[in-house]
Amino acid sequence: MFIGNDAAAPGFLTVAAPAGCIRPIGKTLLSECRGAAKPMRFRKCRDVIVAGNTPQFLYVNHDGWLSRYKILHNGGRQIVNFVLPGEIFGLPACAFPSSLYSVATITACSLSAVPIEIVTSAAERNTELSMALLLAAIGDAAILGERLIDTARRSAYGRVSHFLLELFIRLERSRQTDGLSFDMPLTQEVIGDALGLSPVHVNRTLRALRDDKLIALDGKRVTLRDFEALCRLSDFEQSYLGESTWRRREPVNTSLVNDASLAGATTG
Amino acid sequence: MFIGNDAAAPGFLTVAAPAGCIRPIGKTLLSECRGAAKPMRFRKCRDVIVAGNTPQFLYVNHDGWLSRYKILHNGGRQIVNFVLPGEIFGLPACAFPSSLYSVATITACSLSAVPIEIVTSAAERNTELSMALLLAAIGDAAILGERLIDTARRSAYGRVSHFLLELFIRLERSRQTDGLSFDMPLTQEVIGDALGLSPVHVNRTLRALRDDKLIALDGKRVTLRDFEALCRLSDFEQSYLGESTWRRREPVNTSLVNDASLAGATTG
DNA sequence: CGCCTAATTGAACCCGGTCAACCTTAGTGG
DNA sequence: CCACTAAGGTTGACCGGGTTCAATTAGGCG
DSSP states (O other): OOOOOGGGHHHHHHHHSOTTOSOHHHHHHHHHTGGGOEEEEEOTTOEEEOTTSOOOEEEEEOSOOEEEEEEOTTSOEEEEEEEOTTOEEOHHHHHSSSOSSEEEESSOEEEEEEEHHHHHHHHHHOHHHHHHHHHHHHHHHHHHHHHHHHHHHOOHHHHHHHHHHHHHHHHHTTTOOBTTEEEOOOOHHHHHHHHTOOHHHHHHHHHHHHHTTSEEEETTEEEESOHHHHHHHHTOOGGGGSOOOOOOOOOOOGGGOOOGGGTTEEOO | OOOOOGGGHHHHHHHHSOTTOSOHHHHHHHHHSGGGOEEEEEOTTOEEEOTTSOOOEEEEEOSOOEEEEEEOTTSOEEEEEEEOTTOEEOHHHHHSSSOSSEEEESSOEEEEEEEHHHHHHHHHHOHHHHHHHHHHHHHHHHHHHHHHHHHHHOOHHHHHHHHHHHHHHHHHTTTOOBTTEEEOOOOHHHHHHHHTOOHHHHHHHHHHHHHTTSEEEETTEEEESOHHHHHHHHTOOGGGGSOOOOOOOOOOOGGGOOOGGGTTEEOO
16 A cells, blocks of 8 residues: 655656646645655545545645545435645545545546645644635635535526536636636536436536537537626626635724624614 | 624623533634624624625624525525524635625524634634634535535435434534424525525425424424434434544654555555 | 447436415504 | 404425436447
8 A cells, every 4th residue: 555655756746737737725735744745646536535534634636636525325426526636625524533525536636645734733833824724615615605506596507507617717727728618527427416417417408508509518628608608597606716815904993894794783 | 883882792792692502613713802802783684794795704693593695696595504503604705805695694693793804813823713713614614515415415305304403413512402302493485595495395395294203393493303214314414513623643654554545546 | 349438319207396375373553 | 452464384286397217329448
């Protein structure tokens, strides 16, 4: 059982990772924990984190796709999120005594694994890192919230559209798109498991989107032919994927606060 | 426009909050930011945070129920989560330039509002607080993930069951249950908006659960008559609601790590 | 070339939505 | 004390989007 090859460590990170691909949180993490990050490679369709186990690492994903999922008692699989190139994963797992979800590779992946204790102690010393982790967790929750709305309120047509738009924006900000096209190494079954649809219906929905000239498919290549229309029909607003930062003004004079969010307040 | 009454502040927190009700994160927050926390009261059905606005406060909810929701373009409302007595809210809102969701009171509420800048600077000084915030964010995401599975994979019957079990556990840990009973100040329409069901079907489902002697309803009072059966049929595992803490062992000797989560790793 | 996986398409079924009507309860004001 | 009202709960009938089952085609890889 190997967990990467230390001899390959020097240079591994910069060689394997497409320039500009790693998201800010990953960069911060790697620069703070440089010595402790262990490079690894996984073939496709391997579990990196197994639900129920005690997780030990926070991971930076350099170049592959992974899914966070859970197997239900009826045998169904729900994918709660995807980990795209440049993103980190494993933080939620480390917050629970045993991991709630499994994380498996979809494609082959180069990862950097940082022991969670290293992350914890680094975060205690470095405010920037701990705030970045917090923002990452909140950002993940925002994506989950939007997917919840997907499955709860949108038709299959809107769901698939919204999903493709989200992937596009997330890939674009790591410069992994080409115009309005990107590579999506997902089977229709995997898409269905993420969106709560049967693979058959994913197929029909993609066909409908193609027939309506909203998207084009060529193998694993997706092209958004009418970005605006897709946004409109799926209620897509990309703000939930936005880069967030902590606002750090001078503390406001709260006695003069004029914020509509308080409009309903009565005297205490 | 009032944002609470400072004169009422001394003693307010301890008087209004049922003993033992406030969750650890809220306690930590209030003790770290004691002077800055402003007490407020809201009547029921008032927006505390409005989607699209720039939020300024993190809130501790002392004694009421609130919902985080979003209005879709088609007019539908999706409730992504509830804020129960003792829980905090407003953290995700503060991470984005404008709040993604609205938060509205369901019942009358006593809140403590802490300016986000105070929280930020306190978190920078105090590792315990910043870690607690991170855990709270991860815990919220876990709840969202479970609700995603609800709407994506479970039948209405399982969904409602799972929802009631989650409420029960969340209320129980703040000692707001009585045996297997608790008060749920939600209309069937609100439940539907949370679970992605029509109010009509929520009604039918509750009736079915009653007929099957799994629950009992008396006004706003819910009693879980067969906890085990409810867990079984809805795939409920309460670990996702668990109290989580950071494991802080000595860094492991990674060359000897024997973790199943690495079983798929190949040499780097 | 043959195998296996994934994509595709058709047909029948069913869960949950929608519409509509009626009932129950709590709150209000005379 | 009671009549009126409004909001929420309850139930029935019908409809449709999505599932399921099943069969066929296309594609990738040894």
